[in-house]
Amino acid sequence: MTMKSIKLVALFAGLLAVLAAVFLYSAVTGSIKITAPELVAGLLGGTDERVDVIRDLRLPRILLSMLVGATLAVSGSLLQAVMRNPLADAGIIGISAGAGVFTLVLAGLFPMLFFWTPLFAFIGGAIACVLVYTFAWQGGLSPLRMVLVGIAVHMIFTGIGQLAPAFVRSSIGQANLISASTFSFTTWGDVRLLLLYGTIGLILAYVLFPWCNMLLLQDKTAHHLGLHVVRARVVLSAVAVLLAGSAAAVGGFLFFVGLLVPAISRICVGSDHRVSLPFTALAGALLVLAADTVGRTVAHPLEIPASVILMIIGGPFLLVLLKRGGRMYGN
Amino acid sequence: MEINRVVFSHDKRRNHLKDIQAALAPGRITTIIGPNGCGKSTLLGVMSGLYRPQSGQAVIDGKAVHRYSARELARKLAAVHQQNSAPADITVERLVGYGRIPRRGWFGGNGEDDREAIEWALSCTDLADKRETSVEQLSGGERQRVWLAMALAQKTPMLFLDEPTTFLDMYYQLEMLELVRRLNREYNLTIAMVLHDINQAIRYSDYIIAMKDGRVVAQGLPQEVITRESVKDIYGVHVIVGHEEGAGIYIVPVGIGTSTRR
Numbered sequence: 001m002t003m004k005s006i007k008l009v010a011l012f013a014g015l016l017a018v019l020a021a022v023f024l025y026s027a028v029t030g031s032i033k034i035t036a037p038e039l040v041a042g043l044l045g046g047t048d049e050r051v052d053v054i055r056d057l058r059l060p061r062i063l064l065s066m067l068v069g070a071t072l073a074v075s076g077s078l079l080q081a082v083m084r085n086p087l088a089d090a091g092i093i094g095i096s097a098g099a100g101v102f103t104l105v106l107a108g109l110f111p112m113l114f115f116w117t118p119l120f121a122f123i124g125g126a127i128a129c130v131l132v133y134t135f136a137w138q139g140g141l142s143p144l145r146m147v148l149v150g151i152a153v154h155m156i157f158t159g160i161g162q163l164a165p166a167f168v169r170s171s172i173g174q175a176n177l178i179s180a181s182t183f184s185f186t187t188w189g190d191v192r193l194l195l196l197y198g199t200i201g202l203i204l205a206y207v208l209f210p211w212c213n214m215l216l217l218q219d220k221t222a223h224h225l226g227l228h229v230v231r232a233r234v235v236l237s238a239v240a241v242l243l244a245g246s247a248a249a250v251g252g253f254l255f256f257v258g259l260l261v262p263a264i265s266r267i268c269v270g271s272d273h274r275v276s277l278p279f280t281a282l283a284g285a286l287l288v289l290a291a292d293t294v295g296r297t298v299a300h301p302l303e304i305p306a307s308v309i310l311m312i313i314g315g316p317f318l319l320v321l322l323k324r325g326g327r328m329y330g331n
Numbered sequence: 332m333e334i335n336r337v338v339f340s341h342d343k344r345r346n347h348l349k350d351i352q353a354a355l356a357p358g359r360i361t362t363i364i365g366p367n368g369c370g371k372s373t374l375l376g377v378m379s380g381l382y383r384p385q386s387g388q389a390v391i392d393g394k395a396v397h398r399y400s401a402r403e404l405a406r407k408l409a410a411v412h413q414q415n416s417a418p419a420d421i422t423v424e425r426l427v428g429y430g431r432i433p434r435r436g437w438f439g440g441n442g443e444d445d446r447e448a449i450e451w452a453l454s455c456t457d458l459a460d461k462r463e464t465s466v467e468q469l470s471g472g473e474r475q476r477v478w479l480a481m482a483l484a485q486k487t488p489m490l491f492l493d494e495p496t497t498f499l500d501m502y503y504q505l506e507m508l509e510l511v512r513r514l515n516r517e518y519n520l521t522i523a524m525v526l527h528d529i530n531q532a533i534r535y536s537d538y539i540i541a542m543k544d545g546r547v548v549a550q551g552l553p554q555e556v557i558t559r560e561s562v563k564d565i566y567g568v569h570v571i572v573g574h575e576e577g578a579g580i581y582i583v584p585v586g587i588g589t590s591t592r593r
Contacts, residue, residue, distance in 0.1 A: 210432070216418050217429075220381055224482075226405035226433035271418030272425075 008275060011268055015279065019066075019286045026062050026293040027054065031301065061186040064194060065292040065306060066285035068183075068252035069261075071198040072096075073284025074205050075243035076258020077265070077277060081212035082236045085146055087321060089258035090125070090244030093150030097157035098128030099241070099248035104164045114189070118197040121245035128153050129241050144322075183251070183292050184303060190250040197246035202281060204239045209273040211236060216271060254291075254307050256314025257284055263321065332378065332489065332521070336387035339377055347373050348384070349545040355489075360515050360522045362532040365542035366566050371525045372493055374542065378523065379410045379491050391489070405433035408489035409482035411475075413497040417466050423477055424462035427452055430484025452483040455514065472503030479510070490514070492524035496531070504528075508535045530581050533557055541565055554580050 028034050032050050034042075042051025072090060079088035079095075090096045102124030103117050113120075136142075136149040211232040214222040219229050244258070265280045291313075292306040332355040339348040347370045355361050355378075363371040376382045378389045380396045388395035391407050399407065409430070417426055430452065431445040441449070453459045456476040466474060475495060482490055492511065496504035512535055515522050526532045532539055533553040541549040541556050543565050549556045562570045562582060570582040 214429075214432075216416075218412070218414075218416055220410070220412055221415060221478075223381060223401060224379065224405060224408075224410045225429055225485075226400075226402035228401045270420045272421070 008269060012279065012282075015282050015286065019282060019289070022286060022290055022293065023062060023066075026289060027058060029293070029297055030058060032058075056188075057186075060188045060191045061183045061292070062289060063191050064186045064250060065183050065288045067191070067194045067198050068247045068250070068254065069257055069284035069286070069288030070281040071194070071201060071243040071247045071284075072252060072254055072257040073261035073280045073287070074202055074277060075240045075247075077262040077273070077280045078205055078212065078236050078240035078243070079258065080262055081215050081273065082233050082240065083146060084215060085142075086263060087147055087259065087318070089256065090240065091253065091255040091258060092147060092154070092318075093132050094128040094153030094155075094157055095125040095132075095241055095244045096248045096253050097154045097161065099125035099245035100253055101157045101161045101164065103249045104161060108164065115193065117249040118193060118242075118246040121249040122242050124157075125241040125245040125248065126238070128157060129237055133237075183306060184296075186250075194246055194250050194252075197249075198243065201239055201243040201246060205243065206277055208232075208236060208239065209277055212273040212277075213271075254288060254310050256310050256317065257288060259321070260310075260314055260317050261287055263317075332523075333390045334374075334378065334387075335390060337374070337377055337384045337389060338386045339373060339382055339384045341373070341382075346385075347545050348377065351377075351387070351545075351547055353540055353547055353550060355521055355523050356538060357488075357521050358515070358519045359537040360512065360524070360535060361538045361540060362536035363523070363525045363540045363542060364527075364529060364532050364565075369542045370545040371542050375410075375491055375493050375523065375525050379408060380404050402433050405485060405487075407487055408491060409485040409487045410491040410493065411478045411482050411495050413494040415474075415478050419467035420465050422462065423458055423464050423466065423469070423480075424449065424453070426466060426477055427458075427462075427480045427484050430481040433485055448484045448486050452480040455483055456480040456510065470503075472499055472506060475499060475503070475507060476510070479507070483514070489521045489523070492522070494525050494527060497527065504531065511535065529557060529562070533580060533582075534578070557582065 024036055028036055028039055032053055034048075034050050034054065038048065039051060039054065042048040043055065075095075076089045079090065079093070080086055082088070099121035103121045106113060106117055106120045131153045132146065132149050135152075136146045138145070211227065214225060214227045215229070215232060215236070217225075222229050222232075247254075261284045262276070262280050265276045265283060269275045269279045288306060288310075291309040295304040295306050295309050298304065334351050334353045337348055337351040338346055340346045351374060363374060365371045373382065377384050378396065380389075380399065380401075383397045388397070390396070391399070396404065427449055428441065428445070431441060431448060434448075435442060435445055450459070453462060456479055458473065458476055458480055461469065461473065466477065469477065475498075479492075479495070490511075495511070496507050499507065508531060511522060511524070514520050524536075526535075536553055538551065539549075539553050539556040540547055541561065548565060549561055557572065557580065559570060559572050562568055562572075567587060569585050569588050571585055572580055572582050574580050
């Protein structure tokens with residue numbers, strides 16, 4: 001094994017270990033206190049009432065936050081490859097807001113179609129994505145132009161989202177796109193939904209890693225290597241929207257996950273998507289789980305939404321990336 | 332390759348290529364020259380399938396270039412551009428290995444053929460010692476050779492180079508052109524390139540295609556195409572055409588005089 005592969009294995013092992021540790025800490029910490037052995041024994045068939053509560057409320061929340069983190073982070077990675085732009089993120093450019101609005105409307109009008117919300121969210125996200133392309137594309141996407149157009153698209157959908165409660169009577173009619181992501185009322189139904197759609201998206205993303213790598217070259221070069229560049233862009237964008245849309249459908253409106261995590265992955269494991277996509281998925285899961293765990297424990301009994309914590313970390317990070325400009329790619 | 336009556340416009344208003352009729356001689360080096368904006372890079376783009384002509388066609392082996400799938404085309408011709416970008420941390424060997432994608436598919440590993448082609452491309456371009464180096468650590472000349480190596484790894488009968496020397500100093504320019512000529516002589520590659528320097532075009536080409544305002548104004552052997560009158564007409568520059576024993580003809584620009592370029 002070369003030094004490089006040893007380093008990679010160590011990084012992955014370290015990441016998995018930290019993820020496991022945070023998972024365990026998160027599972028035993030909160031308003032119900034329990035020790036790890038008690039929890040494991042209870043889950044394996046005990047009759048501990050505390051374990052039942054944790055199984056019904058805390059575990060789905062933990063799993064959902066990890067899934068949301070993984071899907072949003074990988075979605076960001078794909079968008080950055082497709083737009084050849086380190087600032088692309090489903091939250092920033094309005095894809096999540098578009099998906100969220102469609103989810104709200106569907107939930108309000110046809111609550112019985114719960115299972116199909118990710119597909120509906122996909123349509124909303126796709127509309128946002130097409131809008132960003134239409135207005136920002138000039139033979140390429142300049143980072144600043146994309147961010148500006150993205151903010152406009154985000155505003156439009158957030159505005160519509162705020163209007164929705166006035167017209168759509170529903171239990172979640174009061175939901176707010178920005179503060180929705182506390183994961184407080186997560187059910188196993190949400191987990192199953194995201195597990196299904198998110199896993200499909202993650203597998204598609206991984207299968208398509210060679211296209212992501214090709215798109216880091218210039219379009220001309222990729223074309224000469226036999227890549228149908230337009231088709232690759234459309235397919236990868238669709239997968240990214242599916243991932244972000246699925247997350248949004250279960251309440252994952254988290255800014256900056258898709259921005260922070262891929263950037264950190266690039267620094268840790270480099271630009272090859274074969275390695276960076278799995279790393280990004282795991283790191284995304286860790287980041288959101290950690291944010292949610294901190295959010296529900298640090299000011300107990302008050303809850304700070306994970307989205308708020310991520311804004312506080314992510315905002316400064318975005319400033320640093322903007323300062324560095326587009327230097328991430330290019331030789 | 333034959334180029335039959337190609338008309339192409341980038342913006343559908345003005346034709347950037349007007350009724351281009353030309354051919355590439357197999358196993359020869361053909362260089363396209365002309366002033367800025369004359370359409371020479373655009374022509375190379377049509378020839379390599381980047382742009383689809385509004386009418387007419389570039390034909391390889393009896394089939395129009397734009398009728399090939401991207402992958403089929405990538406087995407027929409490879410191209411190197413003046414400016415390229417790659418992730419900074421990619422190694423030389425891996426980038427050159429990308430040249431095998433049209434042959435081995437997106438997912439397969441490198442087979443025996445692939446490894447041989449990569450070794451061959453690295454040794455042709457004198458990069459075998461740099462295989463583990465990341466692209467960002469290379470000099471400008473080495474970097475351009477990596478892109479050439481990637482194109483060579485495609486093992487295509489045709490190789491196109493769009494101003495391959497523009498950002499290189501004189502030494503690396505000549506190094507690149509000598510390498511191109513050696514590849515042509517040793518492996519019988521059909522080469523088309525766009526160059527700015529007329530003396531280099533004369534020295535390293537079998538044939539020259541001269542363009543102006545989207546038209547081909549002259550094509551043939553270098554000494555036929557490059558004359559006092561033709562350079563004056565194409566570039567609006569007065570030149571002296573000299574002849575040196577052993578070096579062939581050369582030009583010395585002496586000024587633009589009172590001529591203005593339309």
